[in-house]
Amino acid sequence: MAKYLVFSIDDGTVYDKETIVLFTRLGIRGTFNLNSGLSDYVWYLGDTPIRRLDHEKDPSLYEDMEVASHSLTHPDLAYCYDEEVIRQVKEDKENLERFFRRKIEGFATPFSSCGEREVGLIKSIQGISYIRLSEIDESFDFPLDPYHFKVTALDIDRALELLPRFMERQEDGLFLYAGHSYDFALAKEGYFKLETFIRAAKSCPEIEILALGEASSRIFKRED
Numbered sequence: 243m244a245k246y247l248v249f250s251i252d253d254g255t256v257y258d259k260e261t262i263v264l265f266t267r268l269g270i271r272g273t274f275n276l277n278s279g280l281s282d283y284v285w286y287l288g289d290t291p292i293r294r295l296d297h298e299k300d301p302s303l304y305e306d307m308e309v310a311s312h313s314l315t316h317p318d319l320a321y322c323y324d325e326e327v328i329r330q331v332k333e334d335k336e337n338l339e340r341f342f343r344r345k346i347e348g349f350a351t352p353f354s355s356c357g358e359r360e361v362g363l364i365k366s367i368q369g370i371s372y373i374r375l376s377e378i379d380e381s382f383d384f385p386l387d388p389y390h391f392k393v394t395a396l397d398i399d400r401a402l403e404l405l406p407r408f409m410e411r412q413e414d415g416l417f418l419y420a421g422h423s424y425d426f427a428l429a430k431e432g433y434f435k436l437e438t439f440i441r442a443a444k445s446c447p448e449i450e451i452l453a454l455g456e457a458s459s460r461i462f463k464r465e466d
């Protein structure tokens with residue numbers, strides 16, 4: 243039986259540091275979806291500044307994690323012309339490959355709208371082998387192809403509620419958690435809940451915690 247748990251964390255903010263410390267301490271690898279065109283960009287969630295990191299200046303944080311593209315500047319792709327959708331992913335992929343000196347093969351869509359036009363354009367880009375959408379699907383079923391990974395849970399409370407059902411499942415499955423590190427940092431006991439969730443999943447011998455690229459390779463039997 244193949245049961246995979248994946249963490250897909252967006253935006254590359256300063257809060258990733260704490261998440262990666264936790265992942266490293268627990269011996270797991272997650273996927274971090276970064277925007278190469280927004281270095282040091284700050285926006286405010288209420289009164290809290292959310293700063294993105296400068297990945298070119300310091301790529302070391304993500305050394306043991308998978309890095310994937312999250313577009314160059316985080317636009318809503320549904321409102322971009324075809325050429326712009328391609329540019330947003332292709333340039334981001336090329337920048338990230340230069341910063342991190344490795345192949346970037348995944349893409350996670352910014353915001354929630356990624357229709358079949360966008361999927362078709364993105365999968366046509368050389369070297370992109372999987373796409374994570376923002377749509378929720380709590381079934382744990384594998385997607386039909388690697389360009390339609392859906393999200394099982396977008397917040398840690400819901401993830402904790404769903405985990406027992408995933409642990410008891412008697413067939414192959416995928417639990418794909420997607421979100422931002424600041425979701426854990428700003429929520430009450432967010433990191434405590436995340437650690438509880440990971441420890442509970444690790445207590446189940448059938449569950450493997452993998453980066454999304456690795457899970458995709460296993461599910462779709464690709465050779466890396």
Ligand SMILES: [Zn+2]
Nearest residue numbers: 252253352353
């Ligand atoms: Zn994002």
